[in-house]
Amino acid sequence: MSRTTLGQRLPEIRVPPPGPASRALARRLQEVESRNVTQITATWPVFWEEARGANVRDADGNVYLDLTGAFGVALLGHAHPAVVEAVRAQAERLVHGMGDVHPPSVKVELLERLAAFAPWDHARAVLSSTGSEAVETALKTALVATGRPGILAFEGGYHGLTLGALAATARGRFRDPFVSRLYRGVAFAPFPDPVRDGAEASGRALARVEEILARGAPAPDGSVHPIGAVLVEPVQGRGGGRVAPDGFMGRLSELAVDAGALVIADEVLTGVGRCAALLASTRVGLRPDLICLGKALGGGLPVSACVGAARVMDAWPESDGEALHTSTFLGHPLACAAALAVLDAVEAEGVVGRARRLGDRLVTELRRALRGVEGIADVRGLGLLVGIELAREPGLDPSTGAAARAARAALAEGVLVLPSGDHGHVLELTPPVDLTEAQLAHGVEVVARAVRGAA
Numbered sequence: 001m002s003r004t005t006l007g008q009r010l011p012e013i014r015v016p017p018p019g020p021a022s023r024a025l026a027r028r029l030q031e032v033e034s035r036n037v038t039q040i041t042a043t044w045p046v047f048w049e050e051a052r053g054a055n056v057r058d059a060d061g062n063v064y065l066d067l068t069g070a071f072g073v074a075l076l077g078h079a080h081p082a083v084v085e086a087v088r089a090q091a092e093r094l095v096h097g098m099g100d101v102h103p104p105s106v107k108v109e110l111l112e113r114l115a116a117f118a119p120w121d122h123a124r125a126v127l128s129s130t131g132s133e134a135v136e137t138a139l140k141t142a143l144v145a146t147g148r149p150g151i152l153a154f155e156g157g158y159h160g161l162t163l164g165a166l167a168a169t170a171r172g173r174f175r176d177p178f179v180s181r182l183y184r185g186v187a188f189a190p191f192p193d194p195v196r197d198g199a200e201a202s203g204r205a206l207a208r209v210e211e212i213l214a215r216g217a218p219a220p221d222g223s224v225h226p227i228g229a230v231l232v233e234p235v236q237g238r239g240g241g242r243v244a245p246d247g248f249m250g251r252l253s254e255l256a257v258d259a260g261a262l263v264i265a266d267e268v269l270t271g272v273g274r275c276a277a278l279l280a281s282t283r284v285g286l287r288p289d290l291i292c293l294g295k296a297l298g299g300g301l302p303v304s305a306c307v308g309a310a311r312v313m314d315a316w317p318e319s320d321g322e323a324l325h326t327s328t329f330l331g332h333p334l335a336c337a338a339a340l341a342v343l344d345a346v347e348a349e350g351v352v353g354r355a356r357r358l359g360d361r362l363v364t365e366l367r368r369a370l371r372g373v374e375g376i377a378d379v380r381g382l383g384l385l386v387g388i389e390l391a392r393e394p395g396l397d398p399s400t401g402a403a404a405r406a407a408r409a410a411l412a413e414g415v416l417v418l419p420s421g422d423h424g425h426v427l428e429l430t431p432p433v434d435l436t437e438a439q440l441a442h443g444v445e446v447v448a449r450a451v452r453g454a455a
């Protein structure tokens with residue numbers, strides 16, 4: 001089916017999801033996948049067969065409107081034609097190379113583009129496949145460059161589930177089973193949340209940041225780890241689409257510089273245009289030394305990068321043939337070709353401006369549709385990263401799990417959304433930028449109905 005048919009459609013639910021084909025796949029999956037990976041219930045999940053633009057078709061032929069962008073990856077829409085063509089053309093020439101030994105030429109092109117895209121005169125990058133790996137690279141880089149192992153990260157932050165990234169991710173649910181394996185020199189500061197903590201939120205968070213930067217991160221063995229890295233999302237994604245008050249990120253950057261620590265912007269979700277800027281850091285006043293990219297960068301192919309100012313990256317020694325940090329699929333040709341196509345399309349198709357206009361519309365329409373509904377603490381966003389926060393008492397107690405209930409209700413009507421926030425109390429929308437007017441209006445109507453039922 002052509003892109004104009006699947007891609008720009010409203011949902012078409014033929015059988016209540018999950019239909020018989022999805023349920024049969026779920027039973028097979030349950031036999032062979034580790035039990036923790038995919039949650040399977042009577043109402044969840046549906047199995048995808050095809051996706052274009054803002055539409056997904058499942059194994060039962062149901063068509064959905066995807067307001068998740070598949071974890072924020074499909075910023076340009078699913079199966080953007082230029083990405084598909086770039087991958088096809090690359091696959092005909094070279095499917096796999098030897099990333100850090102005899103590299104594929106397309107790796108050089110991508111690194112040059114990333115260096116041009118970066119906010120420093122001279123930048124260097126390390127490629128990888130997942131967001132977590134980009135964070136691992138950044139944390140290693142900060143240690144190599146500063147000699148200080150301590151990390152300052154934020155409550156509500158999410159940086160991935162590999163052991164290094166997890167050590168800097170605050171959420172107990174993810175950490176607790178593995179805590180004995182995690183690096184302990186991480187101190188968490190509050191991420192300022194004026195909805196819950198009032199006008200003083202920023203000041204209090206910055207005071208804590210100053211304290212941690214001055215004292216270091218106390219490890220449980222009594223030692224203190226001086227802070228070499230301040231790891232922060234310009235807008236917290238999985239923490240619930242949280243945007244810090246104006247001025248916070250700028251002051252955080254100053255404090256880090258004064259303390260001799262490097263700022264790592266985790267832009268795995270926010271980067272490449274989602275927040276209506278190539279880098280969300282520029283919109284919120286954060287001045288990073290290292291930037292992690294992933295998700296949307298590959299347009300659906302797994303590619304990530306830690307991009308840094310050369311003055312920082314050059315702390316790494318020259319390779320003597322055994323790279324200190326690399327991986328088998330580093331600079332994978334298909335992923336590099338896809339990323340180049342994404343960066344071209346972001347520029348040629350005015351994605352930044354479109355994300356701004358569409359994101360503003362989405363927030364405005366959601367606020368209108370949810371006006372006066374009890375249990376809504378906030379509707380907010382930056383570009384196409386939007387959160388609807390659900391509270392038991394407006395502005396106060398998170399309505400635990402309410403966003404998952406809303407996501408299930410929306411699924412039944414053919415709209416894909418996901419819960420986020422420490423208490424599963426924020427419904428997160430990270431839609432593609434090619435959402436049509438009709439899709440936006442329909443999505444808002446369904447989401448508002450689902451939220452009203454769950455709030």
Ligand SMILES: Cc1ncc(COP(=O)(O)O)c(C=O)c1O
Pocket residue numbers: 071129130131132133135158159160161233237238266267268269270294295
């Ligand atoms: C801000 C942020 N950092 C890092 C990650 C980890 O990326 P991945 O799941 O690709 O390892 C995520 C994933 O959701 C993320 O949102």
